[in-house]
Amino acid sequence: MEKYSHWRDSGTGIQPFLPLKPPKSNSALDGILFFLNTFIIGPPLAIIRLSLIFIVFIMYLIQNIIIKLIPIDSIKWLLGKILFTLETRMVLFYMGFNWINSQKVTLTRGRKHAKKEITKVSHGDVIVCNCQSYVDVIYFLFKYNPIFIKIFENGKVKPISFLEAIKINGSYPELKEEEGASSLKDIIKEAKEKKSGPVVVFPEGTTTNGKGLLKFLPVFKDFTSKDELVLHVYSIKYQFSGYNISYTVGSKFGHLYNLCTKLHHSMSVKYLSAEESQFNDIAAQADLPNSIVEGQLGAHISKLIGQVLRIRKTGLGAKDKQEFLDYFNEINKKGYKNTKKTK
Numbered sequence: 001m002e003k004y005s006h007w008r009d010s011g012t013g014i015q016p017f018l019p020l021k022p023p024k025s026n027s028a029l030d031g032i033l034f035f036l037n038t039f040i041i042g043p044p045l046a047i048i049r050l051s052l053i054f055i056v057f058i059m060y061l062i063q064n065i066i067i068k069l070i071p072i073d074s075i076k077w078l079l080g081k082i083l084f085t086l087e088t089r090m091v092l093f094y095m096g097f098n099w100i101n102s103q104k105v106t107l108t109r110g111r112k113h114a115k116k117e118i119t120k121v122s123h124g125d126v127i128v129c130n131c132q133s134y135v136d137v138i139y140f141l142f143k144y145n146p147i148f149i150k151i152f153e154n155g156k157v158k159p160i161s162f163l164e165a166i167k168i169n170g171s172y173p174e175l176k177e178e179e180g181a182s183s184l185k186d187i188i189k190e191a192k193e194k195k196s197g198p199v200v201v202f203p204e205g206t207t208t209n210g211k212g213l214l215k216f217l218p219v220f221k222d223f224t225s226k227d228e229l230v231l232h233v234y235s236i237k238y239q240f241s242g243y244n245i246s247y248t249v250g251s252k253f254g255h256l257y258n259l260c261t262k263l264h265h266s267m268s269v270k271y272l273s274a275e276e277s278q279f280n281d282i283a284a285q286a287d288l289p290n291s292i293v294e295g296q297l298g299a300h301i302s303k304l305i306g307q308v309l310r311i312r313k314t315g316l317g318a319k320d321k322q323e324f325l326d327y328f329n330e331i332n333k334k335g336y337k338n339t340k341k342t343k
Contacts, residue, residue: 009314014212042261049260074195081145088142124192129234131202132246155218156181205318215317221295225284239266
């Protein structure tokens with residue numbers, strides 16, 4: 001869209017913040033199906049699903065209060081893992097994710113993984129992933145009951161709850177350091193000592209439409225190949241067929257409602273083994289773009305995610321998303337004026 005052309009990456013031509021739209025169709029059948037889904041089948045389906053999600057949400061709140069009363073962190077994590085795994089899978093099912101295709105992949109030619117091989121994720125391990133939607137947060141709670149973090153513009157981080165992670169996901173990025181912020185290394189060390197789960201990092205600091213990667217916030221800038229870091233590189237991709245699952249702008253509840261009106265959504269999760277993701281001396285010496293800002297480890301991870309997803313890195317970042325949301329909110333309140341916006 002021309003009015004958002006300022007946020008088209010000059011190097012790749014990608015607009016990572018715009019909601020995706022389905023191609024126009026002149027087919028009568030498509031028109032009938034759209035009408036049925038939008039006005040006949042979709043609304044009652046969404047009401048039923050949202051009601052079920054609300055029931056699970058209340059169960060989660062009650063259980064979370066009880067779990068917080070437990071004094072031992074490792075038992076807190078274990079009980080949460082048992083309870084939340086079932087509940088979050090139910091929520092994903094109610095949202096239309098009947099089946100999630102999770103696949104271990106390799107970037108090394110000629111190398112194959114056994115189909116049943118599972119990469120073990122332990123306390124204090126770091127899971128890094130691209131971010132398109134609050135669905136990503138629900139998925140990782142379902143898989144690992146991890147520690148979620150908020151990343152600030154200086155690379156410091158702050159542990160946040162699952163509900164806080166849902167709240168900030170796709171919302172206006174608050175990048176100024178807050179009280180209680182520390183380094184990612186400190187969070188990892190504490191997670192290992194207390195056995196409180198792996199740490200999930202969304203280094204872009206905000207959501208995209210999945211067409212390109214953003215510049216990473218400098219959360220990995222202090223890491224070297226000498227650090228004892230167990231890294232798991234994940235990538236999530238949603239098949240776009242009629243409704244945009246990625247969440248970049250607008251009402252989160254409205255987005256969830258529309259998500260629940262569709263019968264089925266496709267979610268593909270690919271991940272590398274910890275061995276293949278390893279940040280070794282060879283990776284540390286590679287000449288990678290953005291390594292000065294993101295750190296050599298951040299640039300290394302960005303390269304891996306881009307290769308797995310087969311998407312390109314843009315020159316845009318979380319600060320650009322702030323400007324985009326400012327402009328988006330402004331023109332939707334006042335109407336579009338053909339004026340140039342400068343950084």
